[in-house]
Amino acid sequence: MSSMNNNLKDSEHLHISWTITKLLSFFFLLISISYLFYSLGFVTNSYDCEQKKPYLFPTTTHLSDTPAPISPPKDTLKKPFEKTNISHIVFGIGASSMLWNHRKEYIKLWWRPNETRGNVWLDQEVKIEGGDEHLVLPTLRISGDTSRFKYKHPRGNRSGIRISRIVSETVRLGMENVRWFVMGDDDTFFVTENLVKVLQKYDHNQFYYIGAPSESHMQNLFFSYNMAFGGGGFAISYPLAVALERMQDRCIQRYPALYGSDDRIHACMSEIGVPLTKEVGFHQFDVYGNVFGLLAAHPIAPLVSLHHLDHIQPIFPNTSHIEALERLKEPMKVDSYGLMQQSICYDKKRAWTISVSWGYAVQIFRGILFARDMEVPARTFLNWFRRPEYTSYPFNTRPFNRNVCQKPFVFYLTQTTFDEVLHETLTEYTRNQPNPECPWKMADPTQIKSIKVHKKPDPHMWDKSPRRNCCKVQQITEEGTMVIHVRECGEYEVIEK
Template identity: 40%
Template sequence: MSSSIAAINLSSIQQKLQHVSHGTLCKSIAISGLVLFFFYTFLYNNPYNHSSDLFMSFVEHKSPATSVDITNSPTNISHIMFVLVGCIRTWKYRRPYTEAWWRENVTRGNIWLDLPPTEDLLPWPSMSPPFQVNEDITKLKVYPKLVNPVEVRIYRSILDTFRLGDNKDVRWYVMADDDTLFFVDNLVEVLGKYDHTKYHYIGTNSESIKSNYDFSFEMGYGGAGYALSYALVEELVTKMDGCIERYPHLWVSDYLSSSCSADLGVDLTIEKGIHQIDLRGDISGLLSSHPKSPLLTLHHFDAVEPIFPAKDRFESINHLMKPAKFDQSRVLQQTICYHRQSNWTFSISWGYSAHVYESIFPRSILRRPLETFASWKRGRPPLFMFNTRWPSIDPCVAPHVFFLETVDRSSEEGDLVVSIYTRSSTRNMPACSLNGNHSADTISRIQVSSPAIGRKEAGRIECCDVEYETGKEVASVKLRTCMKGEILA
């Protein structure tokens, strides 16, 4: 009844407005607006009218035009928005790192630059991510107080990306440098474990204790790459510049990102497959004993030696991506098995290397990386965030080392992927006398067969069997599912 009276009064007012002169139109509009205000106030306070509940529900739950798709469909590559950051000075040298994994017309995102591309970078190649130029941060009122404006530009690339408006169905924003190598199939699988409609900040620490101490143990390193759920980004972008004003003294974008997320109550979730590579020199020892987590990223290639002998850095990256095209789920996954007749241990880092030890070593030992690398910064031990093994000149401890040569699909013995690993150099040591003097010097190649269909289950190791005849040049290793209760020792 009350609603009807209000409707009649509103109709009467509208009829009177039709007869006002042009000179009083603005005043009439103001009066009409005031009446409408009282009308909706009346409806909202009417205990018998439920339309107000529907209206408020619409206001509270209406998503913006760029909202995330919150369906229960599995996460796929189209749900990931890559926010890659570089600059004109470095992009010309680092472009091959990104192009090694970027999938034209498949992966989404941009490479953000500090300035428009120079003539030597044009025409822009289609195999590179589309470029964008960051907003001029000198317009920020806090700019004169910023300790490191470049790092603020890097962090605000998230905001710049969001403002482009191409956010349809985006579930994750993934931030990284222009020299970061991604394994996108593994990334899709790992991010699919998390609810993108909740606040999530996923990344990793540095391998260097000192780096974490200098900055933060709660920080996801941006070079290694970190992922922010859409729900978190949607909240961050409305408060980002305010957060920058709160922390003008922070030196690096990664720490700024961590601080802004922390102030929203969100802490870092660590995924072990993300790698900052704050190391120097030969990192083959680390890559040959990768955690059982899927490999997601590798970073800092310019700071380490090429990861394959006799290849430069770019050739090495492209060589590693060859097995990744067959099966990313197994790349760098360590598999250990034994040739009991010779007392040998085989350690396979699929798609990268193979080690043969002339002794029986349990997995609990071999999962520790050989310390072939040096620390990122000088300091006193401990230097690394993980345990290592010291290289040895003991023939019972030092491995014979082989690196990936080829990988291909084979149907001769079923549908398999066959990878071949060749000896990198002679070991120049006698045989291990403690285990029967069974020298592995005669082996020049190791052939590894793995299933061609289906991904390896994340978080689980595989076992293997070795076939080898004494004196032969080739040893064959077949990967398989571990039997229940099988002990690798």
């Protein structure tokens, strides 16, 4: 009997133990499944967060300590694959009320009403002329008060603080559909189509600070080779501009001894940790005199801007600065990508070297000159300290020949037309000044009175790796006229005699 009772008790104990074990297993299984679903949900939510919030848009503090929320550009989420166009760019133009009546004429030359967006930031109000002038200029705004900021540079002007804050003040306007903020001065001339083409290369969702250093070696040493000179213009991507706005007022206080606006921007970029992305088509023009040598041997890059227009001679002879730029606008309309691009070819029969700076000038040289020499700018200009010394430039230059037989025959642009049927541009160039007589016993370019250049626009010119165009001199069919064809080089074509 007792043995039977013991067996029954053992059986009951086993049954209870088995039941408890199943309950515990079910409990742990339930906890594991719940944790698994929770983890998957957490990961999914985190991934969605990362995908849907490409920017950080902090609340910022103004000089008045009033919070100003900044909204993201709406096109970021709606049109992620749309190419950057002129509507995505907002210009900030630094201007002086003292020079406004003169400098506004430069802005009118490149500003495109109803297409370009931006503001001119002045130190104080200016008189607005009657009529429709306000329709052909950017919106005029007065910069915020900067009297609270220290300024200690002995030879500078504290307006540099005001101008350095233009990007931040523009961000605070809360404009929509913005990808890039572009800074410039009131004496800066922009080629807007080429600016757009340059910015299309870069992801506007990332931090980018794009521009170029100075043409003066000493200026770059005084400031920095890694600083974008503001007069030549520079571009800041939207998220970087937001980051700059968040910290700039504190940053400015740390640099009271700096000279101007662009070195203050550079100092803040250094604190954010963003280097300068160099684009050589932005031209500060820290030079004096005739910039023909620089433009006739322009780098293989889109021409984006020209600065210091009052410091240099008009780019076309016997014209005013405004008239010269008006003439340049004609080739800009038909082929802005090809503007100032140099082609080098030879008239083998006459042993002449030809250099075409499309839309600007054509040069004829006696003799055969190598391409590596022709692509070097001739020193037709003085450096920032008004000296002709060749060591003052951060790039190679060559002397402008004094030998009368080696001086180029220069033909400047006079007319631009576009053939709709052939889809081809025709630019004509004439010589303004006679060349001195040369005793060399060889063909004399004096017989050439005008040059006609045929060229088809290439809309994909800057979508490919950089390469100089080729040109070919045609047989002269009209007395006194040379005909040249400029075109894309063949795959294995070289520039040789």
